[in-house]
Amino acid sequence: MLTFDFYNPTRIVFGKDRLKELNKLIPAEAKVLVLYGGGSVKKFGTLDKVRQALGERKVIEFGGIEPNPRFSTLMQAVEVVKRESIDFLLAVGGGSVMDGTKFITLASAYDGNAEDLLRCGFKPVPLTSALPIGTVVTLPATGSEMNSGGVISHQGGKYPVFSPLAFPQFSLLDPTLTFTLPPTQVANGVIDTFIHTVEQYVTIPAEGRFQDRTAEGILRTLIEIGKKTIDQPTDFDARANLMWCATNALNGLIGAGVPQDWSTHMIGHELTAMFGIDHAKTLAIVQPAVWTVRKEQKRAKLLQYAERVWDITEGEETTRIDQAIEKTRGFFEGLGVPTRLGAYGVTAEKIDDLVAALEKHGMTRLGETGEVTLEVSRRILEAAL
């Protein structure tokens, strides 16, 4: 097992009808900025319930945080935070709203040019305090509700931003608040959770037995309930299992003490930036291709994945690996998500541009061992055609 630190102070408040508890989770005297995305939290009444729970507190709303939240949008919220002397930020939404809210609290506390914060990469931003945040999760997918990072879009790039100050103080997870999600977003959530898990699991062996088994547990759960929670959106237990898996897939637990890949995410980010393809769909495209191209480097873990997640134990090793990749592809396609670039209108001619974008963003040594050079990324994109 590798050396690691694990720290996660976010309080999870999980279950039906818990929105009213916002009243005790947020200080009584706090002036609250409630942040959200499009209109669905208004349309389905979540925002009303949130305001009701907040009672007599002074509340200001900031809506319109878009998918892949943009620096320029978030900086408008930073102005509101400063102008209105906000004490507490409450994100009501999915990963974009939560990621955006994290950036807003950090940028509000930062004295310099907030663009600096986009250049810290995976290092914590240079801050020692920031306003507390809480979240009400309406889309189970990114795990942002229980980690300290976010991804911010700016001028055609996607930038990771991290800080221990960005851990939500609490996250309220009520599966029933997600019942109204459109099927495509639920499918995205299943795939996002799946890929978060394999990015930390299908790497190279490192004797992280607890981590491996826990990752496999998330994957098997997603395979068991993925289709069901799309087809039967009001099945509480299926949705609850998706929601809790999504959180645990990216709260640091399964990645502690083991190598991590993340090349699928980095290549996927370019697809989103260039073609506007949903984040999760880019992952469904890139992941099978990464495995196809890096079959040898990931052989041991792909065989473990084939056996423990898909019960594939017969046949030649390479055949088992190929079967596991096909099973994975079939799982994603079965959720209604195509796994080939062509299905999204992206053709071979665009690969040069994508590789150039990876180079521009410094993505020249990706993967658990840094072996995913631009040349390997090119082969991955070709395998995804």
Next chain:
Amino acid sequence: MLTFDFYNPTRIVFGKDRLKELNKLIPAEAKVLVLYGGGSVKKFGTLDKVRQALGERKVIEFGGIEPNPRFSTLMQAVEVVKRESIDFLLAVGGGSVMDGTKFITLASAYDGNAEDLLRCGFKPVPLTSALPIGTVVTLPATGSEMNSGGVISHQGGKYPVFSPLAFPQFSLLDPTLTFTLPPTQVANGVIDTFIHTVEQYVTIPAEGRFQDRTAEGILRTLIEIGKKTIDQPTDFDARANLMWCATNALNGLIGAGVPQDWSTHMIGHELTAMFGIDHAKTLAIVQPAVWTVRKEQKRAKLLQYAERVWDITEGEETTRIDQAIEKTRGFFEGLGVPTRLGAYGVTAEKIDDLVAALEKHGMTRLGETGEVTLEVSRRILEAAL
């Protein structure tokens, strides 16, 4: 899935040669009370290394915290804390030292009679602040390093004490510090971790798929590495896996949102109190008997346990359950731990006394559904003969 809250702010610092980081984990100006048990942390040099890492800080030592730490011993440490105006408590040891240190910080902050704190049961003790604690774990077993509870012995009883203030601020887990443990203590650690896990898993179905799979992952890991880490005490990865499983078995993760049993622990406590049998050994005695007696109530989860942990899929349901119980018993015995009361010199005539002790301590409705009455406990003890 059941409604739950999950909160665990303890920072885990895991890996080889990390003791020197105590210097940055504990405030520079803190006056530190270092607490430990018997002499092994002195004998094997851990205490020296701790003092070296603490540098110029004022350090006072309090040794002699015994297994099943006693109220009277701990109250002596409380006096030291008050008299010396201690700022930080550092536990160096296993579960007893950590549990004891938690109680010491709480009792030091409590104005009334500290015996009151023993009467809170599983409710948090009535306190709003307490001195911070850190731990250096030398025995992987109880999970105390990453939870908010402890068990304190007083006048023949064992009392749970809980408080969010008892979460260690950090816990330093260096598997190499455990290499010098005697085999019997390692075996106890494996069994303690195993039983912590099944107390939260072999109950009744509740659609906690992530929790179940994670619990099964811990159990399979223990079965894989349990014997090895006793026979090859300096195998880093085996010990690291035991250590990280022990922590995760009782940090709230696998028990969140699912029913919990704990009858094995409560009955086992009486065996420790009355006959001085090691805590883990009492669990190895009681757990198979609980399953034997409550086979019907736990049927669904026992079948799941048989299949997913022991790969038992053939034969009648009852046969599969019996096989799983025997496999479990065989696993414990294979670690050198007898699983029958007789092996510890406890005979049938003592059962009346044990049942009376359970009654005296209010243990009349145990188990995940409260069905373990005194009469059921009696049958469990009989099955353990």
